[in-house]
Amino acid sequence: AELGYHGPDAAGRVLRSGRANAFGVVFADRLSYVFTDPFAIGLLAAFTEVLEDAGVGVFLAPVPAGPGGHPADAAAIGTAVVDGVVGLCAGPGHPGIVAAARRQLxxxxxxxxxxxxxxxxxxxxxxRTVGEHLAGLGHRVVGLVCEIPGGDGTRVLGRDELPAQVEAYRALGWDDAANRIEGIAESLADLQLLTVTAGRNTREDGRRCAATLLDRDPRPTAVVAVSDVLALGVLEEVRSRGLVPGQDVSVTGFDGIPEARAAGLTTLVQPIAEKGRWAARLLLDPSLQPRQVVLPTELRVGTTTGPAPGSR
Structure with a gap:
């Protein structure tokens, strides 16, 4: 072997073939967080499994939204040696996705x-499905727990402040969360809706938001969280006060992570692994149809929701 030779030049190989044989994954959060989030882990595992079977690599590109982000994060997408990009919870307006689209990837x-x-x-x-479930159980005062950078879990927002909150989500590229919240609000249009924002999608933040809601007099008879992780934190706070989920306070989540089933959480289940597999297939095969796929969801009713106290 030639002294000092370390194999074919990667850049030269890309120039010759026109392909990097790798896809980028744009995350809307710090990579250290992604590896702790059950939803992200499940989706990424399924995505990479399909790519591995096809002999294709993955380039991880965290581009945090809000105060945690930095222009250099998005700029990395502008120079990454990849054949395409998937946005994990990053909408069309997210800086990383905008950078990829600018390159016509x-x-x-x-x-x-x-x-x-x-x-x-x-x-x-x-x-809407989640909200209709709670409305059908007779709940008339409902707490909403969601996440946004800068949220501290202590301030309660009224319904009139919700549109600005939704627009803030869209500005961050979090269109899924914005649509989810709008659906919840629409289904609870005739009820009192009290929103508290967490700064992070963690159990601790969910518990802090729940404490703010449960300290109110009268307190909400139901709390809907926009993720299972936040909902599990809400459950911890409910139980710490000697309250029984599903009897004294109903709690719902969103995603259908394994921990939610173990906790008996009523939640909106989405096909996390199938999302990841479909994303990989669409990148691998440009001829695959359809190119815009909407997967089904299911409300899984557990033990944490029940009739509103006083309506039984």
């Missing part, structure tokens, strides 16, 4: 977007 999103290929769910309809 193939883009697949896990949110709906008219201008891109995507595999998603109908988040608005899913949100």
């Amino acid at each position: 193939p883009v697949v999103l896990t949110d709906t977007a008219a201008e891109h290929d995507y595999v998603s769910i109908d988040d608005r309809a899913a949100g």
Whole structure:
């Protein structure tokens, strides 16, 4: 072997073949967080499994939204040696997706977007399903726990402040969360809806938001969280006060992660692994149809929801 030779030049191989044989994954959060989020882990595992079987590599590109982001994060997408990009919870307006589109790279999103290929769910309809479940149980004062950078879990927002909150989500490229919240609000249009925002999608933040809601007098008889992780934190706070989920306070989540089933959480289940597999197939095969895929969801009723106290 020639002294100092370390194999074929990667850049030269790309120039000759026209392909990098790798796809980028744009995350709307820090990579350290992604590896702790059950939803992201499940989707990424399924996505990479399909690519591995096809002999294709993965380039991980965290581009955090909000205060945690930095222009250099999005700029990395502008120079990454990849054949295409999937946006994990990153909508069409997210800086990383905008950078990929500017390069005319193939883009697949896990949110709906008219201008891109995507595999998603109908988040608005899913949100309505959750809200209708609670309304049908007689709940009239409902707490909503959601996440946004800068949220501290202590301030309660009224319904009139919700549109601005939704627009803030869209500005971050979090269209799935925005649609989900709009669906919940629509289904609870005749009820009192109290929103508290968490700064992170963690159990601790969910518990802090729940404490703010449960300290109110009268307190909400139901709390809907926009993720199972937040909902599990809500459950911890409910139980710490000697309250029984599904009897004293109903709690719902969203996603259908394994921990939610173990906790008996009522949740809106989305096909997380199938999302990841579809995203990989769409990137691997440009001829695959359809290019915009909407997967079904299911409300799984557990032990954490029941009739509102006083309506039994």
